Amino acid sequence: MEPQPHLRIRNLSVSYGAQEVLKNVSLDVPDRKITVIIGPSGCGKTTLLKSLNRLLDSVDGVRIEGHIFIDDEDIYDPRVEATHIRKKMGLLSQKPQVLPMSVFDNIAYGPKIHGLRDRKRLRVLVERELKAAGLWDEVKDRLHEPASRLSVGQQQRLCLARGLAVEPEIILGDEPTSALDPQSSRIVEQRLIALKSEYTVIVVTHILRQARRIADHLAFLYLGELVEHGPAAEFFANPRDPRTRAYLTGEIS
Amino acid sequence: MRTFRRRKIEERIFKVLMLASTVVVTASLLVIVGTIVVKSLPALRLSMLVQTPKGGYYLGKEGGILNAIAGSLYLASGATLLAVLLSLPVVLYLNLYTRKSSVLAMFTRFSLDVLWGIPSIVYGAFGFIVMMTLGLRASLLAGIITVGLLEIPIMARAMDEVIRLVPPALKDASDSLGATKLETALKVVVKQALPGILTAVLIAFGRGIGDAASVLFTAGFTDSLPGSLLQPAATLPLAIFFQLGTPFPEVQQRAYASAAVLTLIILVISLVSRVLIKRFTRHTIK
Ligand SMILES: Nc1ncnc2c1ncn2[C@@H]1O[C@H](COP(=O)(O)OP(=O)(O)O)[C@@H](O)[C@H]1O
Ligand SMILES: [Mg+2]
Numbered sequence: 001m002e003p004q005p006h007l008r009i010r011n012l013s014v015s016y017g018a019q020e021v022l023k024n025v026s027l028d029v030p031d032r033k034i035t036v037i038i039g040p041s042g043c044g045k046t047t048l049l050k051s052l053n054r055l056l057d058s059v060d061g062v063r064i065e066g067h068i069f070i071d072d073e074d075i076y077d078p079r080v081e082a083t084h085i086r087k088k089m090g091l092l093s094q095k096p097q098v099l100p101m102s103v104f105d106n107i108a109y110g111p112k113i114h115g116l117r118d119r120k121r122l123r124v125l126v127e128r129e130l131k132a133a134g135l136w137d138e139v140k141d142r143l144h145e146p147a148s149r150l151s152v153g154q155q156q157r158l159c160l161a162r163g164l165a166v167e168p169e170i171i172l173g174d175e176p177t178s179a180l181d182p183q184s185s186r187i188v189e190q191r192l193i194a195l196k197s198e199y200t201v202i203v204v205t206h207i208l209r210q211a212r213r214i215a216d217h218l219a220f221l222y223l224g225e226l227v228e229h230g231p232a233a234e235f236f237a238n239p240r241d242p243r244t245r246a247y248l249t250g251e252i253s
Numbered sequence: 254m255r256t257f258r259r260r261k262i263e264e265r266i267f268k269v270l271m272l273a274s275t276v277v278v279t280a281s282l283l284v285i286v287g288t289i290v291v292k293s294l295p296a297l298r299l300s301m302l303v304q305t306p307k308g309g310y311y312l313g314k315e316g317g318i319l320n321a322i323a324g325s326l327y328l329a330s331g332a333t334l335l336a337v338l339l340s341l342p343v344v345l346y347l348n349l350y351t352r353k354s355s356v357l358a359m360f361t362r363f364s365l366d367v368l369w370g371i372p373s374i375v376y377g378a379f380g381f382i383v384m385m386t387l388g389l390r391a392s393l394l395a396g397i398i399t400v401g402l403l404e405i406p407i408m409a410r411a412m413d414e415v416i417r418l419v420p421p422a423l424k425d426a427s428d429s430l431g432a433t434k435l436e437t438a439l440k441v442v443v444k445q446a447l448p449g450i451l452t453a454v455l456i457a458f459g460r461g462i463g464d465a466a467s468v469l470f471t472a473g474f475t476d477s478l479p480g481s482l483l484q485p486a487a488t489l490p491l492a493i494f495f496q497l498g499t500p501f502p503e504v505q506q507r508a509y510a511s512a513a514v515l516t517l518i519i520l521v522i523s524l525v526s527r528v529l530i531k532r533f534t535r536h537t538i539k
Contacts, residue, residue, distance in 0.1 A: 083433055084431070095422065100423075148537075159426070166430055
């Protein structure tokens with residue numbers, strides 16, 4: 001028997017006011033693989049991703065039912081601190097969202113709030129993360145410039161590095177390449193593939209070709225329902241549900 | 254064809270009207286400043302800025318308005334500091350800790366709007382009643398508190414508008430690194446909104462330093478420099494008022510000179526803060 005995966009979603013339903021956006025979603029997210037969530041726009045992909053690190057908490061009129069377990073800890077248990085859950089996940093948003101501070105401070109921000117004060121160790125950490133992100137050579141002379149002056153592609157890589165600096169276990173990407181040019185997209189995709197040896201990665205996309213390039217595991221979301229999920233090869237070769245087949249052939253989008 | 258010509262004429266007429274309005278507004282500013290400068294020139298000399306009123310100053314004898322300059326600067330700085338200390342927490346609370354549908358938030362914003370509209374003489378009268386009840390006399394402190402109250406709705410509403418514009422995605426980015434609400438509020442939201450926040454502070458300061466009605470009964474007036482928080486303090490608006498109220502033309506000229514000084518203070522503070530805003534907000538994401 002396979003060991004239980006790290007991240008399990010059980011009977012998750014989310015509504016905004018009267019509109020039910022996720023309907024009874026259950027999914028085991030395989031460890032150290034890239035799970036890609038696909039589905040047409042408005043089907044609830046972003047909502048699903050945000051529910052994983054409790055970013056929905058602050059949304060007006062939201063109702064969340066069901067459970068999400070990380071290592072057997074139910075993240076919606078009232079005793080669990082949202083900050084503790086969020087630290088375990090790095091989030092890449094659709095549009096890169098750098099913090100209003102320098103390149104250096106964007107990376108140092110997370111470790112600092114979690115208690116790392118030593119300036120020398122911060123410098124070492126920032127350099128290490130920027131090198132890992134392949135950004136060091138591009139930004140080493142502009143560490144103290146505002147991060148918003150970087151190109152959009154550099155900003156997205158900076159956001160990824162910023163998330164990794166707090167040592168998460170899971171990486172969430174919400175259409176992380178949709179604002180990027182093709183070359184930056186490829187760099188980010190390759191980074192995600194490299195990261196799966198150490199992290200559990202979940203990426204939302206509506207680009208099927210991207211899903212084929214990076215996915216180990218796929219989940220198809222349609223109108224708030226998790227229609228079908230499975231290993232990538234199987235999913236693309238033998239979709240079971242007629243809606244999945246229709247989506248893969250482009251009949252619904 | 255006819256309709257096209259009509260639309261073109263319409264366009265022209267409205268463009269001219271808009272330009273005319275712009276000219277009227279800009280010209281009134283120039284006329285106001287010009288009048289003050291011209292009227293004050295005969296009285297404007299250095300002694301006005303560095304001396305306090307000597308005996309008989311209001312009859313046209315020697316002296317200056319240093320008492321009022323210092324008093325106004327102390328009073329407006331104190332009041333603005335007080336207003337910042339109360340407005341910023343309110344605004345951060347409204348925007349980061351309450352939901353949009355929150356009754357408390359709605360009621361607070363409504364109250365601020367009402368307070369904004371209340372004439373400053375009412376603040377003055379209110380401050381006066383509180384002082385009487387507590388058995389205090391007119392003092393710098395009473396003036397600071399009254400003017401602080403007057404500034405709060407102006408400052409808080411202006412801050413509210415800019416903090417509301419901070420993109421939710423930016424808060425999400427900070428939150429998802431495991432920041433607490435307070436950390437996100439102070440280190441990210443305030444930082445992003447800093448230019449607008451500083452502008453709000455500046456507007457409130459301008460309102461505070463220029464207001465006469467609220468300090469009339471609360472700060473009192475004195476010919477000496479402000480000695481302590483519990484003693485009365487002179488202010489420029491009241492100095493203008495008193496000098497303009499004398500029957501002597503040369504004292505009235507000094508009122509215009511005082512007005513020029515007040516305008517100059519506001520101008521200098523605007524310019525300096527603009528430079529500071531540029532310097533401190535280079536990280537703000539446009
Ligand atoms: N904050 C919100 N309040 C109300 N409705 C929302 C909110 N966020 C998303 N929705 C609605 O929920 C549905 C799913 O949205 P989303 O999860 O963003 O889908 P996707 O990412 O797949 O495009 C959409 O119909 C959207 O309009
Ligand atoms: Mg989305």
